[in-house]
Amino acid sequence: MMTLTSYGAAQEVTGSKHLLEVGGSRILIDCGMFQGRRKESRAKNEDMPFDPATVTACINTHGHLDHCGAYPVLVKRGFRGLIWATAATVDVAQLVMADAARIQVADARYLERVLSQNPRDRREVVPPLYDEEDAAQATGLFRPVAYRQPVEIAPGVTATFLEAGHILGSAVVRLDVVDGDQRRTIVFTGDLGRRNTPILRDPDAAPDADWLVCESTYGNRLHDDLAFAQEELAAVVRDTVAKGGRVLIPAFAVGRTQELVWHLHQLNESGRIPAIPVYVDSPMATRATGIFTKHTECYDEETVRRFVDHGESPFRFGALKFTASAEDSKKLNDVRGPCIVIASSGMCEAGRILHHLVRDVGDPRNTILVVGFMAEHTLGRALADRRPEVRIFGEPHRLEARVKILNAFSAHADRNEIGAWVAPMDQARLKGVLLVHGEPVAQASLGDHLRSLGVRRVESLVAGRSVSL
Numbered sequence: 001m002m003t004l005t006s007y008g009a010a011q012e013v014t015g016s017k018h019l020l021e022v023g024g025s026r027i028l029i030d031c032g033m034f035q036g037r038r039k040e041s042r043a044k045n046e047d048m049p050f051d052p053a054t055v056t057a058c059i060n061t062h063g064h065l066d067h068c069g070a071y072p073v074l075v076k077r078g079f080r081g082l083i084w085a086t087a088a089t090v091d092v093a094q095l096v097m098a099d100a101a102r103i104q105v106a107d108a109r110y111l112e113r114v115l116s117q118n119p120r121d122r123r124e125v126v127p128p129l130y131d132e133e134d135a136a137q138a139t140g141l142f143r144p145v146a147y148r149q150p151v152e153i154a155p156g157v158t159a160t161f162l163e164a165g166h167i168l169g170s171a172v173v174r175l176d177v178v179d180g181d182q183r184r185t186i187v188f189t190g191d192l193g194r195r196n197t198p199i200l201r202d203p204d205a206a207p208d209a210d211w212l213v214c215e216s217t218y219g220n221r222l223h224d225d226l227a228f229a230q231e232e233l234a235a236v237v238r239d240t241v242a243k244g245g246r247v248l249i250p251a252f253a254v255g256r257t258q259e260l261v262w263h264l265h266q267l268n269e270s271g272r273i274p275a276i277p278v279y280v281d282s283p284m285a286t287r288a289t290g291i292f293t294k295h296t297e298c299y300d301e302e303t304v305r306r307f308v309d310h311g312e313s314p315f316r317f318g319a320l321k322f323t324a325s326a327e328d329s330k331k332l333n334d335v336r337g338p339c340i341v342i343a344s345s346g347m348c349e350a351g352r353i354l355h356h357l358v359r360d361v362g363d364p365r366n367t368i369l370v371v372g373f374m375a376e377h378t379l380g381r382a383l384a385d386r387r388p389e390v391r392i393f394g395e396p397h398r399l400e401a402r403v404k405i406l407n408a409f410s411a412h413a414d415r416n417e418i419g420a421w422v423a424p425m426d427q428a429r430l431k432g433v434l435l436v437h438g439e440p441v442a443q444a445s446l447g448d449h450l451r452s453l454g455v456r457r458v459e460s461l462v463a464g465r466s467v468s469l
């Protein structure tokens with residue numbers, strides 16, 4: 001008897017947690033943080049709907065917060081097994097969990113201070129889900145595995161990490177499971193990336209599986225071509241420089257920032273943009289770039305040939321500067337003339353990007369470049385919607401800067417790209433595709449598309465409802 005139950009990222013996109021039960025083993029694939037409306041996510045993140053102490057082993061597909069951010073909670077609640085991941089994911093997850101811990105602790109302290117000064121404020125201080133020590137405990141249970149190297153993670157359960165092409169270290173995970181005379185191969189896409197993205201290899205094929213657990217984030221969308229993105233980026237920079245303005249790019253510290261640096265490096269080298277300074281103004285992005293620089297084993301052939309073979313790094317060029325300290329960051333205020341500033345957070349909810357926005361949104365010479373998904377009710381969404389007025393640190397500001405949106409920078413495969421990855425699988429063997437990590441409308445569209453390509457059975461996993469495999 002083998003069953004799979006999803007406890008997160010079932011018909012939604014955050015909090016990935018999928019529990020595979022086979023023989024006496026319980027394997028948890030990803031343990032991500034729920035994000036979204038504060039109260040609802042808090043309740044979901046605190047509550048583990050299964051006993052963590054009974055989980056035999058964990059698999060982490062990649063180091064994004066919505067896939068690894070709840071391991072410290074799992075460990076606090078009694079999980080004592082090992083967490084298997086690629087070597088790069090071990091480093092990324094460590095950085096992401098520690099950062100999440102720091103933010104939660106800082107938020108709680110800040111609110112405590114505010115409340116102590118305003119006795120009439122009725123809000124309650126929410127204790128952090130975990131602190132840095134808890135995050136370190138979880139990190140200690142991670143074990144690195146090489147890509148394509150099968151490893152037995154529990155009796156009768158062998159895991160193989162294949163390239164997912166989504167972020168550094170990301171993996172499609174193949175589980176070969178034996179229970180008595182039953183054998184099953186179950187493939188989890190984690191988050192599936194795209195072909196031809198910079199730095200990373202294309203996703204590996206996983207041709208033979210009995211079941212595929214497949215993400216569906218952009219199951220109803222088609223992205224712009226990546227080659228087009230670089231040209232657009234160059235045009236934005238040239239236009240803004242001609243006006244004497246700055247280009248502000250809110251970007252996630254892990255993945256998107258490094259991808260932008262790679263593109264700007266190319267554009268700078270080939271003279272397609274003027275040699276203006278490029279600042280990465282984020283301590284987290286600076287650390288993440290260190291991890292990207294270290295894990296050359298994750299690079300695609302082109303990146304190895306162009307950079308590694310010459311002892312160079314894709315993340316270093318003359319015009320590029322990382323500002324680690326708060327002081328360096330403040331000095332950016334004095335920079336005169338055109339420049340490019342990349343800062344987090346990606347949706348402009350916190351972090352240094354806010355200080356840049358305060359200074360730059362009111363100047364029509366500047367450009368705010370939107371390169372990622374902006375969720376509802378975020379400042380990033382207000383900017384993307386080009387509201388005439390936006391609130392930053394509670395203060396109203398007129399939005400006079402130009403806002404440009406580039407849709408081609410997605411790290412997720414779109415509907416056709418997922419289809420092109422699933423279609424070559426052995427459809428006679430594939431019993432079904434179970435969709436996770438997507439809103440219902442995206443899943444419906446992807447389901448239709450997969451069926452049109454010859455997949456016999458496609459269904460969405462429902463939270464808490466087990467499927468027999």
Ligand SMILES: [Zn+2]
Pocket residue numbers: 062064067166191
């Ligand atoms: Zn991801």
